Amino acid sequence: MGFTEDPDYPQIIVQYSSGFLVSKVMFTACELGVFDLLLESGEPLSSDSVAACLGTSTTGMERLLDACVGLKLLAVEMTQEGALYRNTEISNIYLTKSSPKSQYHMMMYYSNTVYLCWQHLAEAVREGRNQYERTFGISSKDPFGAMYRSEEEMLKFMAGQNSVWSICGRDVLAAFDLSSFTQIYDLGGGGGALARECVSLYPNSTVTIYDLPKVVQVAKEQFVSPEERQITFHEGDFFNDSIPEAELYILSKILHDWDDNKCKQLLAKVYKACKPG
Numbered sequence: 649m650g651f652t653e654d655p656d657y658p659q660i661i662v663q664y665s666s667g668f669l670v671s672k673v674m675f676t677a678c679e680l681g682v683f684d685l686l687l688e689s690g691e692p693l694s695s696d697s698v699a700a701c702l703g704t705s706t707t708g709m710e711r712l713l714d715a716c717v718g719l720k721l722l723a724v725e726m727t728q729e730g731a732l733y734r735n736t737e738i739s740n741i742y743l744t745k746s747s748p749k750s751q752y753h754m755m756m757y758y759s760n761t762v763y764l765c766w767q768h769l770a771e772a773v774r775e776g777r778n779q780y781e782r783t784f785g786i787s788s789k790d791p792f793g794a795m796y797r798s799e800e801e802m803l804k805f806m807a808g809q810n811s812v813w814s815i816c817g818r819d820v821l822a823a824f825d826l827s828s829f830t831q832i833y834d835l836g837g838g839g840g841a842l843a844r845e846c847v848s849l850y851p852n853s854t855v856t857i858y859d860l861p862k863v864v865q866v867a868k869e870q871f872v873s874p875e876e877r878q879i880t881f882h883e884g885d886f887f888n889d890s891i892p893e894a895e896l897y898i899l900s901k902i903l904h905d906w907d908d909n910k911c912k913q914l915l916a917k918v919y920k921a922c923k924p925g
Contacts, residue, residue, distance in 0.1 A: 673715045674743070675759035678752055680704065682716070683735055683743040692725055692732035749814050753807035760804070761795065792860075792905075802866055809901070810841035810871065817845035820900075826850055829896035831923070833858050835886050835914075836902045839871040840879055846898075847878040855898075858882040858891070886914060891921040 677683060680702050686693060693701075699709035713733050716722040721739045725732045735744070742751045765772075768779035781788045786797060796802045821842070826832075830853050834843050837857035846855050857867065861883040872879050882892065887910065891897075897918045903911045 670719060671758070671763070673712065673719060674721060675755055675763070677712060677716055677721065678743055678755045679759065680712075682712070683721075683739045684745055686722070686733065686735045687740055687744045687746070692734040694730055694732055698733065749811075751811050751815075753804060754809075754811045757804050757808035761801070796860075796862065799862075799866065802863065803870060806839035806863070806866060806871065810839040813841035813845060817842050818849060821846050821849050826896065827852070829853060831895045832856070832898065833882070833892065833894040833896070834898040834900070835859075835891070835918070836899070837867075838863060839867050840876075841871075842898065842900055843879045844872075844876065847876075851878075854878045854880065856880045856882050856892075856894070858884060858886055860885060886917070891917050893921055893923050895923050897922065 682698065682702070685698060685701055695710035695713050696706055698704075698713065699706045702709070713722060713724075713731075716739075717724045717733070720736055721743065722733050723736050725734070741747055741749050743755070744750060745752045764783050765779045768782050771782060772779050777788045779788070780786045780790075784797060795805045826846075827850050829850075832846065832853055832855045834840075834846075834855055835858050837843050837855070837859055840857055843855040843857055847853055855878065857864070857872075857879065859867070859881075864881045864883045868881065872881075884890075899914075899918070902914075906914070
């Protein structure tokens with residue numbers, strides 16, 4: 649029995665096998681501040697200028713910038729003085745720290761935590777469990793141990809989650825008319841970006857963020873100001889502590905972290921606590 653080879657197969661295999669390079673180029677340019685510098689400069693810059701401003705090697709920076717051009721994250725203009733680089737629209741919107749829709753913090757979380765765990769995908773498949781213990785020396789029974797292994801890491805994770813909601817939070821909350829619900833609990837609401845979108849879209853509602861005490865503390869200090877009176881906090885562990893009565897419960901990016909039994913346990917508690925009607 650013969651095999652017919654599709655002419656696109658070699659290209660597809662090369663793209664798949666080198667896909668990790670694409671991610672790392674973007675992560676590195678974000679981490680070094682390339683996109684922020686080009687935005688702040690207000691004009692295209694040479695690779696030498698970018699390298700000097702960011703304290704990198706000239707050769708390494710030129711190659712990184714050219715790779716970003718290939719990924720359409722940067723544009724290049726050839727002049728008599730040489731190549732000049734500038735951000736593309738997509739980089740200005742999503743990869744600069746100052747943009748309202750910035751994904752910078754999520755990029756850093758992917759680079760410093762998720763990317764490291766995925767190096768052990770083969771072990772994860774063989775063992776059927778996450779790889780935090782092999783990667784960070786933290787028990788795999790505690791999926792948030794790696795995310796919250798220091799206040800700095802917790803801040804990165806919470807900022808990353810917030811950045812995702814800056815893009816799609818309003819669309820998610822507007823998918824159904826939630827205006828009839830005034831008392832809302834956001835279980836595992838973290839840095840409060842989804843809660844903020846909710847009270848903005850439904851101004852008659854109040855949202856209580858239910859999360860671990862250390863998460864609540866960081867959220868109050870870094871993300872939610874006291875002036876945002878429609879957003880309040882409840883400290884606790886929703887698996888081990890009681891869940892107060894409310895009209896609506898939000899479980900966003902929660903259930904996928906736990907096995908079926910834990911999910912059933914949590915959903916049963918929510919059902920029991922939910923205000924009748």
